Amino acid sequence: MMHLDKNQKVLFLTNIESGLEHILQEVSDIRPENMLTIQNYGPVTLNSYGDIMRSVIIAIHQENVKEIFVVAEDKRDASENSLSNLNSIKDQIRKSDDDVQNSMAEFLDGTVDDWLTGKENVSENIKNCVDIISNHSLVPSNVKVQGLIVNNENGKFSVADILEYSN
Template sequence: MSVNKNKKVLFLTDMENGLEPILQEVTNTPAENMLTIQSYDAGISHPYGEIMRSVIFAIYQEDVEEVYVVGTKDKRASTGHILNQHETMKDKIQTLDYLFQHCKPEFSGGTFDEWLNGNENSSDAIEKSVDIIRHHPLVPSYVEVRGLIVNHKDGKFSIVEVPATKTASSLPDHCLSR
């Protein structure tokens, strides 16, 4: 995948441990050129949120030339489901659901559970995040952005590149830039 071994590469990953050596090998990126931002979901939920802000700072402060959004197949953060099971949270969740349904654009549609637990399909979430980064007005056009899904079955890892099939015209207006 990567050819220039001296360029800095940023990996936006979920909280899965042990991904760095696999990503180094697959992308031919030396450890000293590898930057990682971890979150509970590797996706970018908002083009002007904290994770996107960190991506932009990394690009400019560390001279990042390539960004990989890396998800883990069939792994979902259970935090949201745990919160939904707490009896003390039920009233708060019901209130938040009301806000999500009736107070747009502050809450981006759907339900609280959808927001908290993220997208069911990791490939779609990664593809959306790649498009948000690629078309963000503060991300330079020379920065390559790719999506990867790490699939680990029976202790063996394989990586599948997620194609970016969406065009800028399919993105919301606030994502258009170049």
């Protein structure tokens, strides 16, 4: 169980597919009206000046958020269907014209595959997101940013690990 101020607004960055709101409320003991969630399709990946980061910054300043959790589900085995869909998207990108590929490369920190699928290592992906948020010039230094890994065994969610990183 996390020990958070029930009256404090807490921001959770989560995967849109996972439906983690219930377990997050349970383990954080935060009232539902104080839980803010930004959902992303697939693993949370951040760009310092992308849409998700803009939403994080606005939430911090408009909602007076003092605590942020980057949440990921520990999925050791991705489904074959989701891998097939990602491969199809990658094929479409490879077949696109040079202008599209060059404009994508201009905005990516890594490869198109990294951008599309996120990092394979859940802890590494979370650490990268926590670092980006914690070190962003528009995020006040008093905002605490942590990672949270959740397991889903037999349809039941549980907290696997709370990752605290020092800046």
